[in-house]
Structure formats: structure tokens, C-alpha cells
């Protein structure tokens with residue numbers, strides 16, 4: 311049974327909901343198993359949204375919405391429910407996710423919901439070869455500034471084959487110097503991506519970067535269920 315509601319209180323306090331949306335527009339990243347929670351049945355999306363959003367109290371002022379894809383993959387009926395709930399509960403800040411392909415449409419998210427909105431973009435790594443050839447992200451850009459122009463909040467992935475310590479160090483450096491918020495996911499393979507796992511890099515990262523746990527705006531998901539949903 312998936313847990314679809316959680317409260318984060320330790321740092322960056324917020325409520326988190328995991329909704330169900332349409333399949334990711336891309337859906338071909340080699341490490342991703344999100345498709346399993348996607349659906350094309352709008353009645354199911356609405357039912358889940360009503361149930362889960364009903365648990366949101368607004369008590370922490372901030373709400374993060376996940377839907378195993380991009381916020382743009384939630385249909386208008388869900389956007390409307392979400393906006394209603396935000397207004398009812400007095401939520402003052404929204405956090406959500408978008409894939410690179412939606413980069414021209416990020417502004418409309420905050421405009422619609424009417425509150426400051428932070429959109430996380432999954433960069434995974436700034437090494438173009440690893441990002442596009444190994445992870446198959448189809449995310450082409452020239453330099454970190456191209457991403458930083460769009461958002462102050464990115465996700466990185468650590469612990470997959472091909473990553474070296476130097477590459478991970480550079481990724482963390484770019485995150486810390488160019489972005490305000492970061493979410494670093496330690497790679498937890500699913501059945502289809504087991505061959506991608508590099509335990510050595512993961513173990514090294516755990517030691518070398520344990521201090522990131524105390525960073526006020528960087529979150530490390532040592533396990534992929536650390537946010538309490540999923």
C-alpha cells in the first residue's frame with residue numbers, strides 16, 4: 311500500500327502529497343519506475359486527489375505535490391482541486407516537479423496557483439554523457455546557468471554506474487554554488503535498473519557527504535522513501 315501523505319518537520323517543513331497523474335511525457339529515463347503509479351483513468355486521479363488532499367491541513371504553510379511525473383501531467387480537474395485546497399487551508403508556498411520538456415511553461419504554474427511556487431527539475435547530473443547516454447534523460451543544455459535561469463531547485467541522483475567521485479563532487483559543487491535548494495537521491499534500483507547500481511559510489515558518498523544532512527536547504531534521500539511517501 312502506497313503512503314500518499316506525509317509531514318516533514320525537521321527541515322524545510324511542509325506537507326507532502328503523492329497524487330496520481332498521467333504517464334510522464336517522456337517516460338524513458340533508465341532509472342525511473344514512476345510509470346507504475348501513473349494512470350490514464352481520470353476518475354482514479356480524482357479519487358486519489360480528493361482523499362489525499364483532504365488530509366492536508368495547511369499547518370506547515372507549505373505543500374509539496376508529487377505525482378510520479380510532472381505537475382503538467384495532472385489534468386485540469388486536479389489542478390482545480392489543488393488550488394481550492396491551497397486556498398481553503400491557507401497554504402503560502404507550493405513545491406512541485408517538472409521535466410525539462412515543460413521548461414517554457416513553468417511560469418504558468420505559479421500564476422495558476424497564485425502563491426510562490428518552487429519547481430524542482432530533475433537534472434540528476436551535470437555530466438552530459440551520463441545524463442543523456444546512461445540515464446537517457448533527453449535533457450540537453452550547454453551549462454548549469456541554463457538550468458539556473460529556470461529554477462533555484464534541482465534534484466540529483468547519486469550511485470549509478472559511470473559516476474566517478476570527481477563527477478559527483480562537481481555536481482555537488484554546482485548545486486551548492488548555483489542553486490538554493492537541492493534534493494539528492496541515493497539511487498535505489500528497481501528490477502529494470504538493477505544493472506545501473508554502483509554501491510561503491512553510494513558508500514563513498516554516504517561518508518563524504520554525511521554533513522549535507524545539516525545543510526538547511528539541501529535534502530538527501532538516503533532511502534527513496536525518506537520523505538515518507540511512496
Ligand code: SF4
Pocket residue numbers: 334335336337338339342343344378379380409432447
Ligand atoms: S522525466 Fe521523470 S518521470 Fe519521466 S521518465 Fe524521466 S525520471 Fe521518470
